[in-house]
Amino acid sequence: MKSIKLLGTVAATVLWSTAALAQSFTFAVNQPVPDNNALGLTLSTNLTVAGGNISSVNVALDINGGFNGDLYAYLAGPNGGLAVLLNRVGVSNSTSQFGYSDPGINVTFSDTAASSIQYYQSLSYVLNGTGQLTGTWQPEGVAIDPASTPSAFFGAPQSALLGSLDGTNPNGTWTLFLADMSAGGQSTVVNWGLDITTTVPEPSTLALAGVGLAGAILLLRRHRTQVG
Structure with missing residues (x-):
């Protein structure tokens, strides 16, 4: 027996x-994010993804110009899950109420990165020839109103990371939303992309x-x- x-x-x-199946998707955009407008820019794409449910997601995002500290961005999955990629990076108190002034990012967001993008200027970081932040960073993950008072950002928990998408069905409409929350400068979304890993028996x-x-x-x- x-x-x-x-x-x-x-x-x-x-x-x-189970095995893991990794698939990459890239989307050309070249659209401006409306300046000082909370209605922002919504980018939606319908995907058919092989395999089963999501085991991990990484996001590539190329934004040129403007001021990084003005930007709010989130990714919403087709069947649940929401990750706050950017939420006024650098904003923390009355002396830094506008956040960082670097003109754009060309980065990959991954939950497994060493550091959050939130206060990247306090860490080792690299800007490219056009002044964009580069590298691989954790999403900011701070799920508060981007119009909140500056002090609300400092110490706020990372409660909206890419892991919120794990276990969901990847098929359907993915949404990337971006808003510029302060006047001055012009941010343009050049392109963005998704690296989606699904589980496969x-x-x-x-x-x-x-x-x-x-x-x-x-x-x-x-x-x-x-x-x-």
Whole structure:
């Protein structure tokens, strides 16, 4: 009986083994973000993604010009989940109420990055030849009104990260929203992209699971015959 239980356990474990399928999507935009306008710019795209549910998402975002501290941006998934990518980077108190003045970003957002983009000027960072921030950063994740008082931003929790999309169905309409919350400068979205990893059952492990289950059933029948 112990051998039957062991074989059944192995088969059940193998049955749930999964592989990861990574897919990339890039979208050319070249549209300005309306200056000092909370209605902002909404970019929507309908995707058909192979595999099962989401296991991870990274976002590439290229914005040129304007002032980074003016910007608010979030990504909404087609079936739940919302990540705040930018929320007035650098804003923290009355002496930094306008945030950082660097003119744009060309970055990748990933929950596994070493640091949040929120106060990147207090860290080691690199600007390219046009003054855009570069590198891979955690989303800001601060889910408060971008029109909040400056002091509300400092110490606010990262409660809206890309992990909120994990486990959801990736198929349908994805939405990237951006708003410029302060007058002056012109930010333009050049392009953006998604790296979506989904879970996929491995055919070989499913077949092995079938063999394991069949073996367990055969042993069980033999055991019953011997007992009878």
